[in-house]
Amino acid sequence: MTATLHANALVKDYPTARGSLSVLRGASLTLNAGETAAIMGPSGCGKSTFLNILGTLENPTGGELTIDHCNPFTFLEPDLARFRNRRIGFIFQDHHLLPHCSVLENVLIPTLAEKQTGNGVARAQDLLDRVGLSDRLDHRPAELSGGERQRVAIARAMINGPAVVLADEPTGNLDRNTAESVTELLLDLHRSESTILVVVTHSTALASRFERQYELQDGTLCTR
Numbered sequence: 001m002t003a004t005l006h007a008n009a010l011v012k013d014y015p016t017a018r019g020s021l022s023v024l025r026g027a028s029l030t031l032n033a034g035e036t037a038a039i040m041g042p043s044g045c046g047k048s049t050f051l052n053i054l055g056t057l058e059n060p061t062g063g064e065l066t067i068d069h070c071n072p073f074t075f076l077e078p079d080l081a082r083f084r085n086r087r088i089g090f091i092f093q094d095h096h097l098l099p100h101c102s103v104l105e106n107v108l109i110p111t112l113a114e115k116q117t118g119n120g121v122a123r124a125q126d127l128l129d130r131v132g133l134s135d136r137l138d139h140r141p142a143e144l145s146g147g148e149r150q151r152v153a154i155a156r157a158m159i160n161g162p163a164v165v166l167a168d169e170p171t172g173n174l175d176r177n178t179a180e181s182v183t184e185l186l187l188d189l190h191r192s193e194s195t196i197l198v199v200v201t202h203s204t205a206l207a208s209r210f211e212r213q214y215e216l217q218d219g220t221l222c223t224r
């Protein structure tokens with residue numbers, strides 16, 4: 001199946017004690033399999049909110065999201081969770097690895113909810129090899145460098161063969177050289193897996209590595 005992501009005029013208002021906070025005001029984005037986009041914008045402008053809606057972690061107040069031509073927000077919760085686990089890979093600024101699990105176990109976690117087991121370990125080992133960590137399989141996250149942790153998070157995001165990979169400031173905690181090499185690895189893996197890749201970044205140098213660059217401004221996505 002050729003993956004598609006279509007966000008049409010997404011609106012997000014947060015209710016607050018001082019009334020409604022309008023964060024997204026018609027943000028739209030369409031990407032097909034193999035395409036990449038970087039989203040920039042000042043802190044607090046709604047980048048994470050937008051990415052979380054693309055990842056079905058948050059509901060929009062208005063607008064429409066379709067992934068592979070279906071609207072995941074029409075699913076019941078167990079079906080939505082299964083859809084998210086299979087079709088969407090997440091990479092966060094703070095790696096979100098489980099501290100007591102090994103590198104290999106962390107990468108396997110998204111496979112645990114899936115029925116088909118069997119080649120999960122081989123796939124995890126292959127992904128870890130491709131991110132250069134085949135000699136770190138038994139390490140705990142605390143025994144890794146920041147860049148290595150993010151490489152584990154990349155392998156974990158890819159394990160179920162997602163249609164869409166969403167990365168929220170994945171290199172925000174890394175020094176410049178490490179940030180560059182982690183970004184290159186992410187792009188390499190994205191190319192070989194033909195995912196849709198959306199990355200939030202503050203770095204114009206890193207954003208330039210992605211095919212399309214957008215600025216989130218006044219709640220809408222503008223081409224940079």
Ligand SMILES: Nc1ncnc2c1ncn2[C@@H]1O[C@H](COP(=O)(O)OP(=O)(O)O)[C@@H](O)[C@H]1O
Binds near residue numbers: 016042044047050
């Ligand atoms: N759950 C929430 N409830 C109320 N306001 C929120 C919530 N999540 C985020 N916000 C507000 O929405 C705005 C956008 O947040 P966010 O998407 O995290 O911005 P960014 O990722 O661009 O820094 C911020 O002003 C933030 O305070």
Ligand SMILES: [Mg+2]
Binds near residue numbers: 048049168
């Ligand atoms: Mg954010």
